Amino acid sequence: MTGIIEPIRCLSAAAGVLMLVLSTPAPARAAPSGKFGTEGKPGTEDRSGSDRDGAREAGKDEGRQAGTSGKTGDGKDVDTEHLFGFTEGADAGEKGEQEAVVDTVSRIGKRRDGPGRAAYRVLDTRLAYQFNPIDRLSLELSAFGTLRRQSNVADLDDKSYGTFDGASLEVKYQFLKGSAEQPLGLALEVRPRFTRVLPVEGRGADIVDVESLLQLDVQVVPDTLWYGSNISIEPAAGRERGSRGYRSSTFLWSNALVGRVGKNTYLGPEVRYLRGYEGTFLNRLESEALTVGPALHHRFTEKVWLTVAYAGQVWGRDTDPALAGRALGLNQFERHNLRVKFGMEF
Template structure:
């Protein structure tokens, strides 16, 4: 009896040891799977937080994009806006053309804030135009300081962005008449844009308020005016580094620096082309023509366009190099 009971005793002990082994080995086998799951989740989250690879800052035409470069990045920019064709003052030949080249330097102080001081120039030729003296000259015009803050970047999880841009400006020549003056203005833009189709389609919209005070040289007469504008655009990637799309702007002119008295409005439409010339260089072309306008001046109220506060055609050429 003693021999039988002694030989049977190892079985319960073996079962116990096997159960302990299985119990302890199960979490060890599960740990790599759980770790992989955590890594995949972290990777997906990181990918979703990655900013959009397209820089919309200069992608659009007369509409600005929200983007600001990385901290420490710099850019040299040549930006020219031309305005052509206004109302004839009488019989005979007439013509109006004014171009405003701006040479500026942009520095990104942080990933969300940039400053851009600029030098302005002015070249124009006008003859037989209502309300505009006959002039033909080119000269240095003044300067500006653009300050821009982007509230957040576009990502896969959040494909839109928002920015605020303020630009105090000083000019020596009135923008329409080309008369000598001390002109102070403060253009402010609320900017929004979005990636509508990944790697294919982007859209942007601006709300712009631009008050201006001009003291004419000689007479000392002070003129106060302001404009309120909305612009919007869609840009599609059509081939490689080439982008193309339509743009529309609605502009309202006021007497007084605080939108005091409505004087007229106009609607502009036209195409925009953006080409990435090199990895750090780009060229943007935008053309805009007035398709509708109304002037409250009784002398021009029955005309089809508003050519008193605005011109008929606008052209913008912008070239920049980042480094």
């Protein structure tokens, strides 16, 4: 019996020691580096951990703010000037900026004159150099060339040639710069130009026109979606070579909505409404047209970009009684327009 009781007493003593250990409060542990100083003394807190946390939070806040300020992935402001296809954005650049542009517009399709195949293809190319003498003011010098082929087109002579087609000076001033806090951009551009060829007929001429263009753009969704709109009036006057005087004018209202579809790629629809008049001051309406198409803008690098846009005529009319009931406004405008614009900043 004694042999059995002795092990029981040992187990009871061991259990008592274990209970005593478990019931003793654990000593206070050293706090993380944010609770004790470098000498391990309480009350001298090292705030480096909290400072790092605060810096991380501040960085996150700055990142969120940058995402709503209309900037590109590399932190640069989105330049809206060439963003919208045929529609021009309001941005004008900063002092000292320079840019070279090759801008080509293809105009295709007129009304056929009788049976047989008809062709109307005009390729207008502009070589331009732009610079900014001060902030928000840009000056652009342009030289124009044209390639033309037209045959069996109503009221037009058959022609096929290429030639130099004049020069222009474009002066643009930006009144408002769009941002996240103030999303509206607004600018006015004036484009006096001398041209040697009538734009529709293709006959030789000496013509001066002055286009006045109001440009507006809005960040609809910061850093994601932009709206651009232009209103333009372009009077022209001069003389056909060896013939009578020439007077015409054009009214344009264009609208585009583009969204970011990649880090440096933007895409969206564009709608333009045009009215062509005989007379310098919008005197007698000859044609009107509505065009629709996509606009694409892509930046290969911070300094190199490409804009491509198509505009197809979906509605229009000519006021000539002989053309009553005929579809589209082809007296002054074309069925199709394609614009390819390539630029390099330096």
